[in-house]
Structures are given as C-alpha cells and as structure tokens.
Amino acid sequence: MEITCNACGKKFQSNGKLDKSLTNLAPGKRLRVKCGQCGEPIVLTGDMMDEEVISLGDSPSKKNVSKRKVKPPEPPDTSWLEDGVFDEEEIVSDIPQALVLMPEGDGQGKVINALTGLGYRAETAESTGEALEKMQFLNYSSIVMHSKFNGKGLAKNRFHMHMSMMGMSRRRYIFYALVGPEFKTFYNLQALVNSANLTVNAKDIPHFGLILRKAIPEYEELFGSFMEELKVQGKESG
Numbered sequence: 442m443e444i445t446c447n448a449c450g451k452k453f454q455s456n457g458k459l460d461k462s463l464t465n466l467a468p469g470k471r472l473r474v475k476c477g478q479c480g481e482p483i484v485l486t487g488d489m490m491d492e493e494v495i496s497l498g499d500s501p502s503k504k505n506v507s508k509r510k511v512k513p514p515e516p517p518d519t520s521w522l523e524d525g526v527f528d529e530e531e532i533v534s535d536i537p538q539a540l541v542l543m544p545e546g547d548g549q550g551k552v553i554n555a556l557t558g559l560g561y562r563a564e565t566a567e568s569t570g571e572a573l574e575k576m577q578f579l580n581y582s583s584i585v586m587h588s589k590f591n592g593k594g595l596a597k598n599r600f601h602m603h604m605s606m607m608g609m610s611r612r613r614y615i616f617y618a619l620v621g622p623e624f625k626t627f628y629n630l631q632a633l634v635n636s637a638n639l640t641v642n643a644k645d646i647p648h649f650g651l652i653l654r655k656a657i658p659e660y661e662e663l664f665g666s667f668m669e670e671l672k673v674q675g676k677e678s679g
Contacts, residue, residue, distance in 0.1 A: 448481035450611055451580050459485075478580075478614065513578055537582035539563040542572055542590045542600065543620065548646045552585055552620070555650035559657070569600040576603070581615060583657075587643075588621030595619070595635060605636040616660050618653075626652065 444453045453476075455463075462472060463485060472485040539561040543549040549565070556563040561583060566572035569591050575581075584604070588595055595601045604617055617637045624640035625631055632640045639656045641649065 444483065444485070446476040446479065446481060446483055448476060449479035449614060451476055451478040451614075452578070453477070478582075536560070536562050538579060539583040539585065540572065540575065540579075540581045541565050542569075542584070542586040544587060544590070548587075548620075548643065551646050552649050555653055556583065556585070558650055559653055569598060572600050573603060580611075583616040583618070585618045585620060588619060588623060601636075616657060618656075620646065627656070 444455060445451070446453070459474075470486070474483050474485065475481070476483055537560065539556045541549060541552050541556070541563055542565070543552060553563045553565070564575075566575055586598075586600065590598065590600070604612070604615075607615075616639070618639040618641060619632070619635055619637045620641045620643060622643045624642050626640065626642045626645045628640050632638060638660050639652075641652055645652065
C-alpha cells in the first residue's frame with residue numbers, strides 16, 4: 442500500500458506490520474504515524490486497505506485514488522529488511538532515496554558508493570524520459586546529475602529544465618547536485634545560477650563522499666529552519 446503525506450508530498454510504502462495493524466484495526470479506530478520527512482501526523486483507518494493509492498493528511502477522509510494508468514517503476518529492493526527488525530514506533534520507515542543521472546563508468550560508481558555510505562538508497566536512470574517518469578512516483582531526497590547526461594548540455598536537458606521550473610513546495614525538499622568539468626566545486630554562485638544546491642568539478646568525484654558530508658548538513662541547516670518557520674506561519678503546502 443502506498444501512503445502519501447499531504448503536508449510535504451512524501452510517499453511511503455507500508456510494510457507487513459503496518460498492513461496487519463490496519464487489517465486488525467477495529468471499525469472507527471484510527472492509527473496515527475509520523476511522516477519521516479516533515480514530522481506531520483498521518484492518520485490511517487482500517488478501510489484504507491481497500492484503496493490502491495492513498496493520500497492522507499490530518500483527516501483520514503482526505504483520500505485520492507489515482508486513476509492514471511502510468512507504468513510504475515520496479516518495486517524497491519527490500520533485501521535490507523533481513524538485517525533488522527523495526528520497533529513499534531517505526532511501523533512506517535523511510536530510507537532516503539537518491540537518483541544518479543550520470544554516464545556509466547567509474548564516476549557513476551563512486552557517486553553511488555558515496556551516497557550509499559551516507560545512508561541513501563541510490564538508483565539510476567538511462568534517459569531523461571526514464572528519470573522524469575521516476576519523478577512521478579518517487580520523492581527523492583537527493584539528485585545528482587552530470588552536465589552531459591544523455592549527451593546534451595544543461596540548456597537542452599529536459600530533466601534539468603524540470604528541476605529548474607519545479608515549485609518550491611517540492612523543490613526545497615530535494616538536494617540537487619550538478620557534476621561536470623565546467624563546474625567549480627562548492628561554488629555557490631555557480632550553483633545558484635544553475636538552480637542547483639551544489640556544483641562539483643568532475644575531477645573531484647573521488648572525494649564525492651567527503652563533499653556531501655560538508656554540503657548536505659549546510660543545506661539542511663539552511664532549509665530546515667526555513668521550513669519550520671513556514672509551518673509555524675501556516676504557509677506550508679503539500
């Protein structure tokens with residue numbers, strides 16, 4: 442079952458424990474869980490097991506079953522479930538997901554390894570079309586794209602245009618990094634001009650893990666307090 446938080450748009454895949462809890466839930470009773478991204482409450486009821494896709498906010502009556510017939514991506518790898526058991530408070534768990542858009546080679550592998558080392562579940566796409574399709578179903582916490590992905594520059598790259606035009610209600614939750622020989626690492630002005638959060642020179646890919654360890658906390662420190670302020674002001678939108 443897919444659960445979507447209306448507060449931030451984050452999508453979660455329920456697990457067997459959550460499904461069992463909802464199945465055994467008495468009529469009229471509610472199960473409240475916390476969104477792993479924004480911390481807002483998500484209220485579930487037993488009858489929601491009958492829905493294929495559920496959109497939830499503070500009220501369980503806010504449901505929306507998707508009617509679009511779009512080919513979904515492959516199910517996520519759940520082999521990591523064998524490594525541990527969740528506590529009762531962790532019925533809905535969230536592993537941050539990252540999308541890597543780079544040509545195959547050593548550079549791509551090093552970026553994926555760096556993201557995995559930071560706790561991300563990284564995946565790739567072979568084309569801008571596939572990447573845009575994935576964006577319809579998944580909310581990525583981080584996206585890394587090479588400026589020559591699919592053999593086109595940023596000015597003609599459909600995925601980069603999509604990121605540049607994305608509304609801030611979703612964009613501010615995504616750490617977007619650009620990699621390429623024309624970029625200077627940690628050059629904030631260059632990142633700003635290209636609607637990104639970070640630029641990395643291709644020669645610095647071997648140090649990508651260290652670069653992310655510095656850049657991501659700074660991003661979270663900046664936008665984390667900003668998003669909390671929006672919630673206080675009642676301006677946060679899903």
